[in-house]
Amino acid sequence: MSMISEPPLSSAPRRPSTRPPVKKAVRAITYGTYDMFHVGHVNLFRRIKERCDYLIVAVSSDEFNAVKGKKSMISFEDRALLVRACRYVDEVIREDDWAQKADDIEKHSIDLFVMGGDWEGRFDELKSLCEVVYLPRTEGVSSTQLKEIAARHGRGKQP
């Protein structure tokens, strides 16, 4: 078997690489019920995607919503489908309890945790794990408001 000879180590100074430094992909995560999926949710995802390369959205299960004292009109499966169909969203995971966030951040190598302004300061403890940002809500639209309109509409009254 012929021995492969190593080329001699060159003493010439190495030319600095011309390749642009590889930018690490920024991974973000956010949490919510996303019932009656609306423009407020889409605006939030769009603004998060302006700050990251990969967006994971944790959608609250129907069981967890009961813990939150919420009853959503749309099932978990359909809410997860709607969120995943949004072009700003890369991945959907399930939210089953309040305490899973720190594990999710580790497990999914998250750099950026984002929530709407109505949660301002509520998840600051996560700042030891990643960047935490609260973005202003979209005014004038909410799942609760849409449910009320739907209910009124259902009762045949004009919206």
Ligand code: C2G
């Ligand atoms: N949101 C918004 N603008 C609106 C309505 C909602 O930016 N007009 C944002 C909220 O601030 C939140 C997200 O959309 O960050 C999802 O809102 P909800 O579906 O109401 O979520 P919530 O039930 O508050 O669940 O562990 C956290 C919980 O899962 C949050």
